[in-house]
Amino acid sequence: MSRAHSTRLIALASLAIAATALAGCTSTNAASSVTSSSKPTSGGTINFATDREPTCLDPAVGGDQPQSLIARAFLDSLTHQKTDGSIEPWLAKSWDISPDGLTYTFHLRDDVTFSDGTKFDATAVKANFEYWLNPATQSSVDSLYVGDYAGTDIPSPGTAVVHLKKPYSAFIQVLSQSFLGIQSPKALARGAAANCSTPVGSGPFIITKWNKQQDVTLTRNPAYNWAPASETHQGKAYASGIDWKFIAEPSTRFGALQSHEVDVIETIPPESFSVAKASKNISIIDDVRPGGPVQYVFNTTRAPFNDVKVRQAFRYGADIAAGLKSVYFGAYKAVNASLSPTTVDYDKALADAYAYNPSKAASLLDAAGWSAKDSSGYRTKDGKRLTLELNVEDSVQPSEISLLEQLQAIEKKVGFDVQINKLDSGTSSADYTSWNYDLQRQYWVTDTPDVLRYQYSSAFIPSTGGYHSNGSGLNDPKLDGLVDDALQTTDAAKRTDLYTQAQKIVSDAAVALPVYLYPSQYAFDNTRLGGVDVDPSINQVSFYDTWVKTQ
Numbered sequence: 324m325s326r327a328h329s330t331r332l333i334a335l336a337s338l339a340i341a342a343t344a345l346a347g348c349t350s351t352n353a354a355s356s357v358t359s360s361s362k363p364t365s366g367g368t369i370n371f372a373t374d375r376e377p378t379c380l381d382p383a384v385g386g387d388q389p390q391s392l393i394a395r396a397f398l399d400s401l402t403h404q405k406t407d408g409s410i411e412p413w414l415a416k417s418w419d420i421s422p423d424g425l426t427y428t429f430h431l432r433d434d435v436t437f438s439d440g441t442k443f444d445a446t447a448v449k450a451n452f453e454y455w456l457n458p459a460t461q462s463s464v465d466s467l468y469v470g471d472y473a474g475t476d477i478p479s480p481g482t483a484v485v486h487l488k489k490p491y492s493a494f495i496q497v498l499s500q501s502f503l504g505i506q507s508p509k510a511l512a513r514g515a516a517a518n519c520s521t522p523v524g525s526g527p528f529i530i531t532k533w534n535k536q537q538d539v540t541l542t543r544n545p546a547y548n549w550a551p552a553s554e555t556h557q558g559k560a561y562a563s564g565i566d567w568k569f570i571a572e573p574s575t576r577f578g579a580l581q582s583h584e585v586d587v588i589e590t591i592p593p594e595s596f597s598v599a600k601a602s603k604n605i606s607i608i609d610d611v612r613p614g615g616p617v618q619y620v621f622n623t624t625r626a627p628f629n630d631v632k633v634r635q636a637f638r639y640g641a642d643i644a645a646g647l648k649s650v651y652f653g654a655y656k657a658v659n660a661s662l663s664p665t666t667v668d669y670d671k672a673l674a675d676a677y678a679y680n681p682s683k684a685a686s687l688l689d690a691a692g693w694s695a696k697d698s699s700g701y702r703t704k705d706g707k708r709l710t711l712e713l714n715v716e717d718s719v720q721p722s723e724i725s726l727l728e729q730l731q732a733i734e735k736k737v738g739f740d741v742q743i744n745k746l747d748s749g750t751s752s753a754d755y756t757s758w759n760y761d762l763q764r765q766y767w768v769t770d771t772p773d774v775l776r777y778q779y780s781s782a783f784i785p786s787t788g789g790y791h792s793n794g795s796g797l798n799d800p801k802l803d804g805l806v807d808d809a810l811q812t813t814d815a816a817k818r819t820d821l822y823t824q825a826q827k828i829v830s831d832a833a834v835a836l837p838v839y840l841y842p843s844q845y846a847f848d849n850t851r852l853g854g855v856d857v858d859p860s861i862n863q864v865s866f867y868d869t870w871v872k873t874q
Contacts, residue, residue, distance in 0.1 A: 361853045363556065367871025368564045369852065371864075372576050373589040375718060376569040378748075379519035380530060380539065382502045383455055383462045388768075391501045392589075392863050393567060396541055397438075398504025398524035401429060401448070402495055403551035404860035410495050413551045414443060414505055414525070424490030424811075425473075429483045435549050437507035438529045445483035449475040450508035452485070459515075467777060467792060468497045490811050493771060499860045525549070527560040527867045539567040554868060561854070561870035573720060580605065580846060586871075587847035587855060589864065593651040593722055599846050608855070610843040612862050613666040615767035615774045616658045619713065620835040622761050624796040627709060632691035634833040637711075638677040640684035640737035643838055646729040650722050655839040661775065661829045663840050668772045668822040676830050684737040693738065702738030710740040713762040714754055717745045726838070756786065758796070765794050766841050768862065772822045776806035779829055795834035802828045 375389045382394040403413040415429040435443035452472050455462055471491055476484040487494065497503065510523035520533050527550070528541040542564045550557055568585060570576040573592035577599070579585045591599050591607070599605045621628040621637070628634050644657045658664070660673040688694070693702040693709050702709040715727065724745070731741040741762075746754065754760050767774045777783055780803050783793040802825055809821035829835075843862040847855050851872055858865040 361872060363561050363854060363868075363870040364872070365561055365870070366563050367873075368566055369562045369587065369866055369869060369871060370566045370568065370585040371587050371589075371866070372568040372570045372579055372585040374569075374571050374573070374576065374720070376536065380533060381506070381518045381522040382504060383460055383506075384515065384519060386462055386502055393539065394501040394504050394522075394524075395526070395858050395863065395865055396528040396565060396867075397522065397526040397530055397544075398501055398506065399435070399526050399549070400499050400501065400504050402499045403553070404496065404499040404858075405551075405553045406859045408859070410499060411551055411553060413499075414549070418495065420495075424492070425487050427485045427487070427494065429485065431481045431483060432549060433481055435525050436546060437510070437523055437525045438544055438546075439507050439510055439523045441507045441509045441523075443505065443525055444480040445475070445477040446480070447505060447508050448483040448485070449477060450511060451503075451505050454506070454511050455503070467783070468500070468503060469494075492811060492813060493773060496771075496860075501858070501860075501863075528565060536569065538569060541565040541567065550867065555854070556868060560867050562866060565866060571718070573722070577846070580848060583848065583851070586851045587845060587864070589845055590720075590842070591654070591844045591846050593654040596652060596654040604848060604850050605846050606849040606855070608843065608845040608847075608857060608864070610857070610862055611656060611663060611665060611840040612768040612843050613663045614771075614841070615661065615765070615778060616663055616837045616840050617764070617766040618661075618835045618837045619762040620765050620778075620794040621833070622758060622763070622794075622796060623832075623834060624758055625761075627691075627693075627711070628761055630691050631833060632687045633693070633709075635677070636684040636687035636691070636737065637734065637739060638684075638833050638836055639680045639687065640734050640739065641677075641730055641836055642679040642733050643726075643730070643836075644679070646726045646733075647839055650726045650729065651839070654844075655842060658837045658840050660837060661778070661826055661835065662772060665840075666772055666774075668819045670823045670826045673826060673830050677833070681737050688738060696738060699740075700735065700738065701740045708740050709738055710742060711761040712742050712744055712759075714744045714746055714751055714760040715764055716748055716751045718748070719745075719764065755794070756790070762836070763794050765835070768841055772825075773806070773810055775802075775822065775825050775829065776810060779825075779834065780806050797829070797832060797834045799828060799832070 377389040382390040399414050401413060401415040402410050405411055414432055414435060416432055417430045419428040431445060452475055454460055455469055456466055456472060471488040473486040473488045504524055507523040511518060521530050527544050527547045529544050531542050532540045543560050545559055547559045570579060576588050577592050577595045580588045599607055621634050623629055647655055647657050659676045662669045688702055693704045695703045697703050697708060727743050731743060734741050755763060777792045779793060779797045781798040784791055784796055805821045805825040809818050812818050845864050853870050853872055854868040856865055856868055857863055
């Protein structure tokens, strides 16, 4: 999902069909053969380095990829997604769903305590739902996920009866996400500042200190004894703590892994991918995430992208595959559709949509009235140059900027003047909120095609939590009906047909330029760590079962 000013990860769990999506994910995970050969030990600190620092450690505030990543270490959820895509109990022991799909009765564990000493019960469940939907929380993720929440009844401390305004077949799965991890109601009452710096959960680790622009330190929760049944062990985490470092520069981050300054990193620099694969001391988790790919959405609410011919011309004029090959050395994979191929109900008929065709792009521009050219070779209409403002936050990796510069050069050949604006987060956010852009970076990670609704339904053109998730401004009543019906049906064949129709509408409307499949890449020192794995629901690294081999 794209935030107003940055890339954002959204992990929305799937329906009962999630197993199909997960089975479609490919992984070269050297970890499985390496870590199984050693015995778990207790103690030691995991040194983890990632590229981006959260703006707030509470995943409900705003809602961004770094938040969801760190949240899984200190937050538990009501439900848990297993590796086969099915959902099992976690903080909720079981649940009942009313025949009309509007009432969910959760039967809760009675042995869970938050790390501040507060007992987990139905009051905590209700407090979290209300917190997620409180406008003051400014959640652009949770408020979308549970926007149809109607209230919670508490017949007993161990029972939470949650009511919805309309049926939502993905509700149980959504609740497995770290974005919807359950926080201590006592801690929530402290206010935004305290909760952003030291949020409190019931998870296997506890946040102890956030050193801004440096790291977050977490210590093991000594009382933890309520992991999901599918985890490889029960009780407290193996590692005594995590030092969560922020190293933005890719080569520096990879160098820190090679020099043993850190034990595991997120996102392998493309130019170092082959080096990592060849190293016997480095194990790699290499997946592509399902959902919406990394793409640049077109602002259809203003010229020139309010003309579908111009949008289609831009897509035909973009040779993304060649750019990925030269910039990412084959480490990132191209995509042409609005969904990743690993997503349930992905329509493979769209795999070759908008293959590079500069002559077709030229014809479309002629038909749209951009037939003249100025002295620099750019297309003009009524004396105005065909100029586009592509906004990208300055935190985006240098490799992607190089890819955009290649896009800029190749689009010039068909007459587009692409201006790449590298903006700070505040400026980018303001521009996005006011629709002051022509192209804006966006991605969603989810194992359900419901991502089409959040990205393209007109219901999400208005701002939610200070953010509009429909970044293209597409307003198509037929599409709206298709994605709404698909979410509520339990008929798998009907759902596939509805999502197939929706994908065709999005493709024909050419409301975004897909760039690459969002990777899930981690590299770790297998001489130092064992048991490194990912949380199946969001395909992000999880350290509960990880142990430190040398201390």
